[in-house]
Amino acid sequence: MTTSAVSLRGVTRKYGAVQAVAGVDLEIRAGEVVALLGPNGAGKSTTIEMLLGLARPDQGEVRVYGGSPAEAIAKGLVGVMLQSGGIIEDAKVGELLNLVAGLHKEPMPVGEALERAGIADLRDRKLKGLSGGQQQRVRFAMAIVPQPELIVLDEPTTGMDVESRRDFWASMHAETARGRTVLFATHYLEEADAYADRVVLMRNGKIVADGTAAQIKASVSGRTIRATIPGANLAALAALDGVRSVETRGDVVLLQCADSDATLRYLLASTRAHDIEVTSADLEDAVLAISAEQEALA
Ligand code: ADP
Numbered sequence: 001m002t003t004s005a006v007s008l009r010g011v012t013r014k015y016g017a018v019q020a021v022a023g024v025d026l027e028i029r030a031g032e033v034v035a036l037l038g039p040n041g042a043g044k045s046t047t048i049e050m051l052l053g054l055a056r057p058d059q060g061e062v063r064v065y066g067g068s069p070a071e072a073i074a075k076g077l078v079g080v081m082l083q084s085g086g087i088i089e090d091a092k093v094g095e096l097l098n099l100v101a102g103l104h105k106e107p108m109p110v111g112e113a114l115e116r117a118g119i120a121d122l123r124d125r126k127l128k129g130l131s132g133g134q135q136q137r138v139r140f141a142m143a144i145v146p147q148p149e150l151i152v153l154d155e156p157t158t159g160m161d162v163e164s165r166r167d168f169w170a171s172m173h174a175e176t177a178r179g180r181t182v183l184f185a186t187h188y189l190e191e192a193d194a195y196a197d198r199v200v201l202m203r204n205g206k207i208v209a210d211g212t213a214a215q216i217k218a219s220v221s222g223r224t225i226r227a228t229i230p231g232a233n234l235a236a237l238a239a240l241d242g243v244r245s246v247e248t249r250g251d252v253v254l255l256q257c258a259d260s261d262a263t264l265r266y267l268l269a270s271t272r273a274h275d276i277e278v279t280s281a282d283l284e285d286a287v288l289a290i291s292a293e294q295e296a297l298a
Pocket of ligand 1: 015016018019020021038039040041042043044045046047
Protein backbone atom coordinates (compact mmCIF):
# COMPACT_ATOMS: atom_id res chain seq x y z
CA MET A 1 0.00 0.00 0.00
CA THR A 2 1.33 3.45 -0.78
CA THR A 3 1.05 5.86 2.10
CA SER A 4 -0.19 9.34 1.37
CA ALA A 5 2.09 11.91 2.98
CA VAL A 6 -0.09 14.84 2.00
CA SER A 7 -3.66 14.86 0.80
CA LEU A 8 -5.53 18.02 -0.18
CA ARG A 9 -9.08 17.59 -1.44
CA GLY A 10 -11.15 20.42 -2.86
CA VAL A 11 -9.24 22.99 -0.84
CA THR A 12 -10.13 26.67 -1.20
CA ARG A 13 -9.06 29.83 0.61
CA LYS A 14 -10.09 33.43 0.11
CA TYR A 15 -8.47 36.58 1.46
CA GLY A 16 -11.06 39.33 1.20
CA ALA A 17 -11.99 39.44 -2.46
CA VAL A 18 -8.91 37.45 -3.52
CA GLN A 19 -9.42 33.75 -4.19
CA ALA A 20 -5.90 32.70 -3.20
CA VAL A 21 -6.59 28.96 -3.58
CA ALA A 22 -9.47 27.95 -5.80
CA GLY A 23 -10.04 24.21 -5.44
CA VAL A 24 -6.83 22.24 -5.11
CA ASP A 25 -6.61 18.44 -5.12
CA LEU A 26 -3.14 17.13 -4.42
CA GLU A 27 -1.87 13.76 -3.22
CA ILE A 28 1.80 13.39 -2.37
CA ARG A 29 3.01 9.86 -1.75
CA ALA A 30 5.68 9.05 0.80
CA GLY A 31 9.13 9.39 -0.72
CA GLU A 32 8.17 11.79 -3.50
CA VAL A 33 10.12 14.99 -4.11
CA VAL A 34 7.63 17.52 -5.41
CA ALA A 35 8.28 21.02 -6.73
CA LEU A 36 5.48 23.55 -6.51
CA LEU A 37 5.81 26.15 -9.25
CA GLY A 38 3.86 29.14 -10.41
CA PRO A 39 4.06 32.90 -10.81
CA ASN A 40 3.79 35.26 -7.83
CA GLY A 41 0.29 35.20 -6.43
CA ALA A 42 -0.46 31.72 -7.83
CA GLY A 43 -1.38 30.43 -4.38
CA LYS A 44 1.73 28.40 -3.56
CA SER A 45 2.42 29.92 -0.14
CA THR A 46 -1.23 29.76 0.86
CA THR A 47 -1.34 26.08 -0.12
CA ILE A 48 1.78 25.41 1.93
CA GLU A 49 0.37 27.35 4.89
CA MET A 50 -2.78 25.24 4.79
CA LEU A 51 -0.90 21.97 4.71
CA LEU A 52 1.11 23.16 7.70
CA GLY A 53 -2.04 24.19 9.57
CA LEU A 54 -0.94 27.86 9.55
CA ALA A 55 -4.02 28.82 7.54
CA ARG A 56 -7.40 27.12 7.52
CA PRO A 57 -9.09 26.21 4.27
CA ASP A 58 -12.52 27.75 3.69
CA GLN A 59 -13.58 24.48 2.12
CA GLY A 60 -12.06 21.08 1.55
CA GLU A 61 -9.87 18.79 3.56
CA VAL A 62 -6.15 18.73 4.36
CA ARG A 63 -4.56 15.53 5.70
CA VAL A 64 -0.92 14.97 6.52
CA TYR A 65 -0.01 11.34 7.18
CA GLY A 66 -3.70 10.64 7.65
CA GLY A 67 -4.23 13.22 10.40
CA SER A 68 -4.62 16.96 10.69
CA PRO A 69 -1.56 19.13 9.99
CA ALA A 70 -1.38 20.02 13.69
CA GLU A 71 -1.30 16.33 14.67
CA ALA A 72 1.39 15.56 12.11
CA ILE A 73 3.52 18.46 13.33
CA ALA A 74 3.01 17.49 16.99
CA LYS A 75 4.28 14.00 16.12
CA GLY A 76 7.44 15.49 14.60
CA LEU A 77 6.53 14.18 11.14
CA VAL A 78 6.97 17.54 9.42
CA GLY A 79 10.02 19.78 9.10
CA VAL A 80 9.46 23.24 7.78
CA MET A 81 11.59 25.87 6.14
CA LEU A 82 9.63 29.03 5.46
CA GLN A 83 10.82 32.14 3.66
CA SER A 84 10.92 34.31 6.73
CA GLY A 85 10.39 34.11 10.44
CA GLY A 86 11.46 31.42 12.85
CA ILE A 87 14.82 33.02 13.47
CA ILE A 88 15.75 34.77 16.69
CA GLU A 89 18.28 37.33 15.58
CA ASP A 90 20.13 37.66 18.87
CA ALA A 91 20.56 33.94 19.40
CA LYS A 92 23.55 31.93 18.32
CA VAL A 93 23.01 29.30 15.65
CA GLY A 94 23.69 26.41 18.06
CA GLU A 95 21.36 27.86 20.71
CA LEU A 96 18.52 28.23 18.25
CA LEU A 97 18.99 24.67 17.05
CA ASN A 98 19.01 23.39 20.66
CA LEU A 99 15.76 25.22 21.23
CA VAL A 100 14.15 23.62 18.18
CA ALA A 101 15.53 20.18 19.10
CA GLY A 102 14.04 20.60 22.59
CA LEU A 103 10.56 20.92 21.08
CA HIS A 104 10.72 17.46 19.55
CA LYS A 105 10.61 13.92 20.90
CA GLU A 106 13.40 12.36 18.91
CA PRO A 107 15.53 15.11 17.44
CA MET A 108 18.78 14.35 15.73
CA PRO A 109 21.85 15.67 17.57
CA VAL A 110 22.23 19.38 16.84
CA GLY A 111 25.81 18.87 15.69
CA GLU A 112 24.60 16.41 13.07
CA ALA A 113 21.91 18.79 11.79
CA LEU A 114 24.50 21.55 11.46
CA GLU A 115 26.82 19.17 9.70
CA ARG A 116 24.14 18.06 7.25
CA ALA A 117 23.18 21.65 6.54
CA GLY A 118 26.84 22.45 5.87
CA ILE A 119 27.11 25.02 8.69
CA ALA A 120 29.02 23.21 11.45
CA ASP A 121 31.44 26.16 11.50
CA LEU A 122 28.64 28.65 12.23
CA ARG A 123 27.51 27.06 15.51
CA ASP A 124 28.73 29.92 17.72
CA ARG A 125 27.81 32.75 15.39
CA LYS A 126 24.89 35.08 16.05
CA LEU A 127 22.12 34.89 13.48
CA LYS A 128 22.02 38.60 12.82
CA GLY A 129 25.54 38.58 11.42
CA LEU A 130 24.86 35.88 8.84
CA SER A 131 24.34 36.33 5.12
CA GLY A 132 20.96 35.55 3.57
CA GLY A 133 22.26 32.25 2.21
CA GLN A 134 23.70 31.25 5.60
CA GLN A 135 20.42 32.09 7.30
CA GLN A 136 18.64 29.85 4.78
CA ARG A 137 20.95 27.02 5.79
CA VAL A 138 20.12 27.63 9.44
CA ARG A 139 16.46 27.35 8.49
CA PHE A 140 17.25 24.12 6.68
CA ALA A 141 19.01 22.75 9.79
CA MET A 142 15.91 23.72 11.83
CA ALA A 143 13.75 21.83 9.34
CA ILE A 144 15.69 18.57 9.59
CA VAL A 145 16.34 18.55 13.36
CA PRO A 146 13.02 16.83 14.19
CA GLN A 147 14.02 13.97 11.83
CA PRO A 148 10.81 14.57 9.92
CA GLU A 149 9.24 12.27 7.35
CA LEU A 150 8.16 15.28 5.29
CA ILE A 151 10.19 18.41 4.65
CA VAL A 152 8.37 21.48 3.37
CA LEU A 153 10.46 24.28 1.92
CA ASP A 154 9.17 27.61 0.64
CA GLU A 155 11.68 29.17 -1.77
CA PRO A 156 14.62 27.54 0.03
CA THR A 157 17.38 29.01 -2.12
CA THR A 158 16.26 32.64 -2.18
CA GLY A 159 19.25 34.84 -1.45
CA MET A 160 21.83 32.18 -2.29
CA ASP A 161 24.41 32.48 -4.99
CA VAL A 162 24.83 29.76 -7.60
CA GLU A 163 27.44 27.85 -5.62
CA SER A 164 25.46 27.93 -2.36
CA ARG A 165 22.39 26.78 -4.25
CA ARG A 166 24.30 23.82 -5.61
CA ASP A 167 25.63 22.95 -2.14
CA PHE A 168 22.18 23.34 -0.68
CA TRP A 169 20.69 20.90 -3.16
CA ALA A 170 23.48 18.44 -2.48
CA SER A 171 22.51 18.53 1.24
CA MET A 172 18.89 18.18 0.27
CA HIS A 173 19.66 15.25 -1.97
CA ALA A 174 21.26 13.46 0.98
CA GLU A 175 17.95 13.83 2.84
CA THR A 176 15.83 12.56 -0.04
CA ALA A 177 18.19 9.62 -0.47
CA ARG A 178 17.16 8.70 3.09
CA GLY A 179 13.60 8.36 1.79
CA ARG A 180 12.21 11.65 3.08
CA THR A 181 9.28 13.22 1.30
CA VAL A 182 9.91 16.76 0.14
CA LEU A 183 7.64 19.53 -1.08
CA PHE A 184 9.36 22.72 -2.19
CA ALA A 185 8.22 25.91 -3.83
CA THR A 186 10.72 27.61 -6.09
CA HIS A 187 11.16 30.33 -8.66
CA TYR A 188 14.11 28.54 -10.18
CA LEU A 189 12.69 26.21 -12.78
CA GLU A 190 16.01 24.49 -13.34
CA GLU A 191 15.94 23.46 -9.65
CA ALA A 192 12.56 21.88 -10.15
CA ASP A 193 13.80 20.17 -13.29
CA ALA A 194 16.95 18.87 -11.65
CA TYR A 195 15.73 17.87 -8.19
CA ALA A 196 12.01 17.08 -8.27
CA ASP A 197 10.44 13.72 -9.16
CA ARG A 198 7.27 15.61 -9.83
CA VAL A 199 6.32 19.15 -10.75
CA VAL A 200 3.03 20.76 -9.77
CA LEU A 201 2.29 24.02 -11.54
CA MET A 202 -0.18 26.46 -9.98
CA ARG A 203 -1.84 29.49 -11.50
CA ASN A 204 -4.66 31.64 -10.13
CA GLY A 205 -5.15 29.31 -7.18
CA LYS A 206 -5.46 26.16 -9.26
CA ILE A 207 -3.21 23.32 -10.33
CA VAL A 208 -2.78 23.64 -14.08
CA ALA A 209 -0.13 20.94 -14.66
CA ASP A 210 1.07 17.97 -12.61
CA GLY A 211 3.60 15.38 -13.70
CA THR A 212 7.27 14.65 -14.05
CA ALA A 213 9.30 17.50 -15.52
CA ALA A 214 9.69 15.35 -18.64
CA GLN A 215 5.92 14.87 -18.92
CA ILE A 216 5.23 18.56 -18.48
CA LYS A 217 7.77 19.45 -21.11
CA ALA A 218 6.35 16.86 -23.48
CA SER A 219 2.72 17.81 -22.82
CA VAL A 220 3.38 21.22 -24.25
CA SER A 221 5.71 20.84 -27.08
CA GLY A 222 6.25 17.14 -27.55
CA ARG A 223 9.80 16.19 -28.41
CA THR A 224 12.13 16.55 -31.26
CA ILE A 225 13.81 13.50 -32.75
CA ARG A 226 16.90 14.23 -34.77
CA ALA A 227 18.35 11.37 -36.80
CA THR A 228 20.41 10.62 -39.84
CA ILE A 229 18.14 8.61 -42.12
CA PRO A 230 19.68 7.57 -45.45
CA GLY A 231 17.02 7.44 -48.18
CA ALA A 232 14.35 8.73 -45.82
CA ASN A 233 10.78 8.62 -47.10
CA LEU A 234 9.65 11.98 -45.77
CA ALA A 235 6.02 11.58 -46.77
CA ALA A 236 5.82 8.26 -44.89
CA LEU A 237 7.40 9.85 -41.82
CA ALA A 238 5.02 12.81 -41.93
CA ALA A 239 2.07 10.41 -42.14
CA LEU A 240 3.00 8.59 -38.90
CA ASP A 241 0.67 8.97 -35.92
CA GLY A 242 2.27 11.26 -33.38
CA VAL A 243 4.47 13.10 -35.89
CA ARG A 244 3.59 16.79 -36.19
CA SER A 245 6.15 17.96 -38.67
CA VAL A 246 9.19 16.81 -40.62
CA GLU A 247 12.15 18.92 -41.65
CA THR A 248 15.47 18.02 -43.20
CA ARG A 249 18.96 19.43 -42.78
CA GLY A 250 20.99 17.55 -45.37
CA ASP A 251 20.89 13.88 -44.32
CA VAL A 252 19.54 14.77 -40.92
CA VAL A 253 15.81 14.57 -40.36
CA LEU A 254 14.07 16.54 -37.60
CA LEU A 255 10.74 15.15 -36.46
CA GLN A 256 8.47 17.12 -34.11
CA CYS A 257 6.64 14.39 -32.26
CA ALA A 258 3.70 14.18 -29.92
CA ASP A 259 4.60 10.50 -29.34
CA SER A 260 8.34 10.15 -29.68
CA ASP A 261 8.38 6.56 -28.33
CA ALA A 262 6.17 5.27 -31.14
CA THR A 263 8.17 7.24 -33.70
CA LEU A 264 11.44 5.84 -32.37
CA ARG A 265 10.14 2.28 -32.62
CA TYR A 266 9.18 2.91 -36.22
CA LEU A 267 12.52 4.49 -37.07
CA LEU A 268 14.47 1.58 -35.59
CA ALA A 269 12.28 -1.12 -37.09
CA SER A 270 11.57 0.28 -40.52
CA THR A 271 14.32 2.68 -41.54
CA ARG A 272 18.11 2.88 -41.52
CA ALA A 273 18.05 5.73 -38.97
CA HIS A 274 21.19 6.19 -36.91
CA ASP A 275 22.73 8.79 -34.59
CA ILE A 276 19.32 9.35 -33.05
CA GLU A 277 18.84 12.12 -30.49
CA VAL A 278 15.65 12.93 -28.61
CA THR A 279 15.29 16.35 -26.99
CA SER A 280 12.48 18.22 -25.29
CA ALA A 281 11.81 21.88 -24.61
CA ASP A 282 13.14 22.99 -21.26
CA LEU A 283 10.83 23.36 -18.32
CA GLU A 284 10.78 27.12 -18.58
CA ASP A 285 9.49 26.94 -22.19
CA ALA A 286 6.82 24.50 -21.06
CA VAL A 287 5.72 26.58 -18.08
CA LEU A 288 5.48 29.70 -20.24
CA ALA A 289 3.46 27.83 -22.84
CA ILE A 290 1.07 26.43 -20.23
CA SER A 291 0.66 29.89 -18.72
CA ALA A 292 -0.07 31.38 -22.14
CA GLU A 293 -2.63 28.63 -22.79
CA GLN A 294 -4.33 29.35 -19.46
CA GLU A 295 -4.30 33.06 -20.19
CA ALA A 296 -6.06 32.42 -23.49
CA LEU A 297 -8.70 30.30 -21.74
CA ALA A 298 -9.37 32.92 -19.04
P1 ADP B 1 2.40 32.61 -4.18
O1 ADP B 1 3.02 31.97 -2.98
O2 ADP B 1 2.17 31.66 -5.30
O3 ADP B 1 3.12 33.85 -4.62
P2 ADP B 1 0.30 33.37 -2.34
O4 ADP B 1 -0.32 32.13 -1.82
O5 ADP B 1 1.27 34.08 -1.48
O6 ADP B 1 0.92 33.08 -3.78
O7 ADP B 1 -0.85 34.40 -2.68
C1 ADP B 1 -2.00 34.10 -3.45
C2 ADP B 1 -2.92 35.33 -3.45
O8 ADP B 1 -3.47 35.52 -2.15
C3 ADP B 1 -2.20 36.61 -3.78
O9 ADP B 1 -3.08 37.41 -4.55
C4 ADP B 1 -1.94 37.24 -2.43
O10 ADP B 1 -1.88 38.64 -2.52
C5 ADP B 1 -3.13 36.77 -1.62
N1 ADP B 1 -2.78 36.60 -0.19
C6 ADP B 1 -1.97 35.65 0.32
N2 ADP B 1 -1.87 35.76 1.65
C7 ADP B 1 -2.65 36.79 2.01
C8 ADP B 1 -2.98 37.42 3.27
N3 ADP B 1 -2.48 36.97 4.41
N4 ADP B 1 -3.81 38.48 3.24
C9 ADP B 1 -4.32 38.93 2.07
N5 ADP B 1 -4.06 38.40 0.86
C10 ADP B 1 -3.24 37.34 0.83
